């Protein structure tokens with residue numbers, strides 16, 4: 001027995017010891033919330049605070065603006081269903097005017113805790129072009145759960161034409177497509193401000209501290225703009241937090257399943273490795 | 289192979305097959321009773337680990353290929369469909385994505401192990417060369433694989449790297465056109481990269497086979513770097529090393545799974561979640577982490593080399609960078625002839641040991657330099673200068689330090705055999721450094 005062996009055993013033993021608790025924690029979080037849960041959740045003040053607001057600009061255009069404690073971060077983090085539903089509302093009422101979310105299906109919304117009927121109802125509020133029909137005509141119909149989220153513009157050029165020449169990016173992957181994505185998007189939404197000395201915004205441009213540049217998105221959120229049914233504060237900060245939770249889910253819908261599977265896999269491997277270590281010791285004992 | 293003397297097997301089915309095609313005899317000989325030095329440490333696990341990773345890459349890769357579409361207009365979407373709509377698709381893709389990184393980690397450790405214990409020296413030169421060849425093929429495979437999802441980094445990485453070949457005098461431009469299948473990175477490029485990305489892993493597999501074959505002809509090196517002197521120095525591969533490799537691989541897989549399940553995107557670049565756009569250049573194009581030290585060497589040459597006091601350029605900065613980058617791997621190929629010191633293991637070569645550990649630190653530092661923007665300034669010094677300094681040490685290690693040590697390093701006394709320091713503990717004349 002020497003130090004290297006000891007280290008390996010310690011690691012295996014620790015993972016074995018820590019894991020069962022982890023599984024239970026993960027399983028507990030997996031349960032879908034009932035409406036009562038959602039109400040209860042709504043009464044709890046939003047978790048976490050924004051630390052460390054202003055940061056020196058970094059050479060990365062997308063410097064981390066501050067770190068937010070997300071419900072979904074960490075090994076056991078899961079999505080907060082109530083926040084997801086509020087985030088969907090913010091997306092639909094505000095962001096969807098300009099940003100598509102084209103990789104998400106309406107049916108995926110069942111993950112947010114909605115039942116089939118509710119999802120059908122949400123989808124049916126949008127129109128899609130389908131066809132051609134038997135007469136060879138394209139036609140409009142209400143969207144179905146099997147449709148992707150309907151985009152606000154028919155194509156990129158149309159989007160640019162009404163947005164000062166800038167393309168509002170599709171948001172399906174936005175939290176994965178930026179360094180520290182969730183913090184970044186939260187930062188973009190909450191850090192509009194006066195431009196620094198010497199920077200003159202052009203027509204339709206706004207200074208954004210997170211981006212450290214002028215951007216062609218007007219501050220999209222105002223306090224009180226979106227009406228929440230639960231009594232969570234209706235502030236820009238809360239809206240931003242909720243819409244980011246929703247966008248994080250949209251980018252990574254299998255996160256909870258992934259983490260849950262991971263815990264099982266790692267427990268299995270740790271136990272197996274521990275056993276193999278014991279066997280190895282037995283076999284090698286004959287030699288020493 | 290395996291066609292010499294044969295002991296019959298008891299099991300009639302096995303015997304029937306073996307007498308016609310002696311695969312069982314071969315397995316028995318190469319992986320059963322194969323005499324293996326008894327004093328391996330855990331560094332000797334990484335060959336088996338790399339092998340497992342290769343198999344994992346091939347299996348997950350084939351499943352990905354069933355759902356992937358190699359077309360510029362569809363590649364990104366098809367990968368996202370794998371992530372969202374294919375059952376278990378996210379797992380397969382994350383295994384493949386992180387598997388590439390963990391394959392490289394294993395192979396880097398494996399190569400360093402070889403350098404530390406002098407495993408490239410006679411009679412293992414060819415074994416070593418085959419290994420470096422595998423490394424080179426892996427780099428080509430991973431580079432082309434990274435292009436397949438057709439994100440921003442895929443596209444721009446492919447553009448930067450393929451463009452390097454244009455620095456080659458006379459034929460450079462034609463090579464680039466051939467790589468692209470046109471006049472820019474576009475659909476034909478994606479198609480040929482997919483075809484080659486599917487092919488090369490099987491070429492790697494074949495070279496691995498030769499690598500292992502060569503190993504089984506000359507036998508393994510060991511931490512003492514001395515030859516085995518008889519049966520007292522060895523143990524049969526099975527069960528001693530089969531069990532040790534199983535254990536080591538499992539520990540490695542735990543680490544790997546930690547990334548796959550809890551931080552699957554940590555080793556990738558966020559820009560690759562934005563579809564490729566030839567009109568928008570990312571502010572900072574970086575290759576994947578395992579190429580960073582070589583990328584730093586490529587960018588370290590920022591000056592033309594020509595005839596002094598004239599405008600005549602013999603080697604442009606670009607060609608210089610390319611030569612330095614490929615040269616750094618070429619040096620590995622010829623390492624067995626650069627380092628001619630009779631002692632293999634760094635345990636008995638204190639000066640070599642220090643020089644090699646510094647080399648390792650420099651290599652890691654070059655990785656850091658490669659990850660930073662080309663014009664970054666740290667500690668008040670432009671990073672490209674530090675990159676150049678690191679490159680000079682990388683080359684100096686092979687071209688100056690090793691030849692110097694060939695002549696001047698005395699080294700410590702070697703133990704008489706592997707079994708002696710194990711069986712008798714008392715201090716040998718000059719004790720080998722701390723025994724593990």
Ligand code: HEM
Pocket residue numbers: 342345346347348349350351352353356367381384385388391426429430431433434435436437485486488489490492556560
């Ligand atoms: C030496 C073994 C291999 C290495 C090092 C390797 C490396 C890579 C890398 C780095 C990627 C990009 C991952 C990403 O960012 O998404 C990739 C993608 C891909 N590879 Fe491989 N690969 C290997 C073997 C294979 C094999 C045998 C196949 C079978 C056809 C394959 C099929 C694919 C496909 C279809 C993709 C695109 C899908 C995706 O991006 O996830 N790979 N590979």
